[in-house]
Amino acid sequence: MSENSDSKERIIQLRELLNYHNYRYYVLSEPEISDFEYDMLMKELVVLEELHPELYDENSPSQRVGNDINKEFKQVTHKYPMLSLSNTYSLEELRDFEIRNKKIVDEKYSYACELKYDGVSISISYKKGMFIRAVTRGDGEKGDDVTHNVKTIRSIPLKLHGNDFPPEFEIRGEILLPHEGFKRMNDERIDAGEVPFANPRNAASGTLKMQNSALVAKRPLDCFFYGLSGENLPFTSHYKNLNKCKEWGFKISPHIRLCKSIDEVFGFIRYWEEERINLPFDIDGIVIKIDSYEHQKSLGFTAKSPRWATAFKFKAEQAETKLISVDFQVGRTGAVTPVANLTPVQLAGTTVKRASLHNADQIALHDIRINDSVFIEKGGEIIPKVVGVNKSKRPTDSQPFEYIDNCPECGTRLVRYEGEAKHYCPNESGCPPQIKGKLIHFVSRKAMDIGLADATVNQLYEQGLLKNIADFYLLKKEQLIGLDRFAEKSAENLVASIENSKKVPFQSVLYALGIRYVGETVAKVLAKEFRSIEKLRNASVEQLTGVHEIGERIAHSIVEFFSSDENAALVNRLTEFGLQMEAEQTIPQGDILAGKSVIISGVFKKYSREEIKQLIEENGGKNVSSISSKTDFLVAGENIGPSKLEKANIIGLSIISEDEFLNMIGLL
Numbered sequence: 001m002s003e004n005s006d007s008k009e010r011i012i013q014l015r016e017l018l019n020y021h022n023y024r025y026y027v028l029s030e031p032e033i034s035d036f037e038y039d040m041l042m043k044e045l046v047v048l049e050e051l052h053p054e055l056y057d058e059n060s061p062s063q064r065v066g067n068d069i070n071k072e073f074k075q076v077t078h079k080y081p082m083l084s085l086s087n088t089y090s091l092e093e094l095r096d097f098e099i100r101n102k103k104i105v106d107e108k109y110s111y112a113c114e115l116k117y118d119g120v121s122i123s124i125s126y127k128k129g130m131f132i133r134a135v136t137r138g139d140g141e142k143g144d145d146v147t148h149n150v151k152t153i154r155s156i157p158l159k160l161h162g163n164d165f166p167p168e169f170e171i172r173g174e175i176l177l178p179h180e181g182f183k184r185m186n187d188e189r190i191d192a193g194e195v196p197f198a199n200p201r202n203a204a205s206g207t208l209k210m211q212n213s214a215l216v217a218k219r220p221l222d223c224f225f226y227g228l229s230g231e232n233l234p235f236t237s238h239y240k241n242l243n244k245c246k247e248w249g250f251k252i253s254p255h256i257r258l259c260k261s262i263d264e265v266f267g268f269i270r271y272w273e274e275e276r277i278n279l280p281f282d283i284d285g286i287v288i289k290i291d292s293y294e295h296q297k298s299l300g301f302t303a304k305s306p307r308w309a310t311a312f313k314f315k316a317e318q319a320e321t322k323l324i325s326v327d328f329q330v331g332r333t334g335a336v337t338p339v340a341n342l343t344p345v346q347l348a349g350t351t352v353k354r355a356s357l358h359n360a361d362q363i364a365l366h367d368i369r370i371n372d373s374v375f376i377e378k379g380g381e382i383i384p385k386v387v388g389v390n391k392s393k394r395p396t397d398s399q400p401f402e403y404i405d406n407c408p409e410c411g412t413r414l415v416r417y418e419g420e421a422k423h424y425c426p427n428e429s430g431c432p433p434q435i436k437g438k439l440i441h442f443v444s445r446k447a448m449d450i451g452l453a454d455a456t457v458n459q460l461y462e463q464g465l466l467k468n469i470a471d472f473y474l475l476k477k478e479q480l481i482g483l484d485r486f487a488e489k490s491a492e493n494l495v496a497s498i499e500n501s502k503k504v505p506f507q508s509v510l511y512a513l514g515i516r517y518v519g520e521t522v523a524k525v526l527a528k529e530f531r532s533i534e535k536l537r538n539a540s541v542e543q544l545t546g547v548h549e550i551g552e553r554i555a556h557s558i559v560e561f562f563s564s565d566e567n568a569a570l571v572n573r574l575t576e577f578g579l580q581m582e583a584e585q586t587i588p589q590g591d592i593l594a595g596k597s598v599i600i601s602g603v604f605k606k607y608s609r610e611e612i613k614q615l616i617e618e619n620g621g622k623n624v625s626s627i628s629s630k631t632d633f634l635v636a637g638e639n640i641g642p643s644k645l646e647k648a649n650i651i652g653l654s655i656i657s658e659d660e661f662l663n664m665i666g667l668l
């Protein structure tokens, strides 16, 4: 058998294997292999597919990693309009729904009761068992084509299992962000000085509309499906069809109940009203659907929604209590958050004493005053928030709330930046919580990885041993012994760990500096593009925004950071202490081309010929100058020489473009 058909077989085999393991992991949550084994299979597939671009398949599991193409979303008309649901907060009205149904359907019928997932609805079309297109709800008639982003969601099958699916159909579901992923994502945003998302739904919808699907792939989105549309569906029962979808590889919630009476429906609602706080994602109600398609048909639709379904919505849990006082918390970035101190009150199973007041505008909008009786609510967010005032209980002598003008920690006058709702303390290097926050960030795992507990950093600061991040490198064992938690050995370990941090790569140092909006990803991009702190500190806003992924906001923040004398001095000190202030010469090193003979031809756009040759070598490959049967592939630029092309074609050599090559070695 030829090498080519061997590769083809292996590619097909790997695709099937990876699809199977995706399903075990993301849908069944029962993985059979380790993450490492999975990654190895994926790596093998990616390499083989790069070597055989002719075997490209847009539904290969490798396509989940997303791509960088910056695209405008195309508007697509839905084949079956995406209607909304009537809804109610009252069980009485639900009884009316049942009475109407009974009048029209004069046979026995059942209700399928489902969770009402609080995310973003999506419609995905499949043809011959293959994922074709994913479109948002939009205005119900037409929505945005977000195929590239949705394909990165691992629990959504790109190729269906079995062979009893209709040749064409659409499936609808809700894309959501489970709590754990939401928290992780927001922690990262806060770390990077970015504004956290208000709740998982906003985060999911923001993510779905991102232009760069490689970034979408990193967000832990999930999707539950709740409806099929199309012809020749296997059953005329909604419930049975959803169960069938499970067999085809779709994620269907196990919490669907077929109820024979409205009282059973009430029971289901009561159960989830209590139990929903234990779900790993948000729901905002229960959807009740007549199960049989024939019965659905006889009930029909209003202009906006089906008559055969309705949603019972849960009220956001609220409580009323007294606002005693307001504290102002200052974060690492200087952002000020007003926090309400409340008379303790029970809310959704916990005692609440404090709640967020968001910012000055929100306080003014609701005219919230000290001693007011306020309503607090627990939404998707972890910390409850004050959402309004019971003005009928307002004391007669109450005074409008006056927001602070100066930082409660250091007294500096607060400022407001354009487009930001919060006030900020601009005294970055002199305001204690900002300094402590910067110190904690500096030693954190993804930064200098020094391995120090927050409390210890605070202690070192309180003791006057640290005034800024460079002071870590002056710490002596003798200064530490005797402090809380420090004995001879632990002091020695800390000093060693600080010394060790001098080896941390440039991109992590850049992240550790705590420049506003320079999170881990941005730091990586900057390190790759500018290569040294020297080049970065001299870069203009224009040069910075010229880099893909760097916008105005980040660029201004970087220029502002380096324009401060204090920061310049800090960076100089860190450089003198021996931290890595330059990217390693061979960032893209790897062994992805190990044993491969690669030939190049033509003129390249992004790199010179010399650089391409160097990249081949750095990734373990061998650059050869003439085509032979031992050549593995050809990287073709523009104006490739005709004789080379002919020869390549004759021996069936794989030809890949510059971008495909860069992608292969991880540079795109």
Ligand code: IVH
Binding pocket: 083, 084, 085, 114, 115, 116, 117, 118, 120, 121, 122, 137, 173, 174, 226, 227, 287, 306, 309, 311
């Ligand atoms: S069925 C024509 N089932 O709720 C009926 N919708 O308020 C279409 N939703 O846009 C909807 N969970 O995004 C249905 N189990 C569920 C749902 C659900 C969440 C969302 C969906 C829809 C919105 C309607």
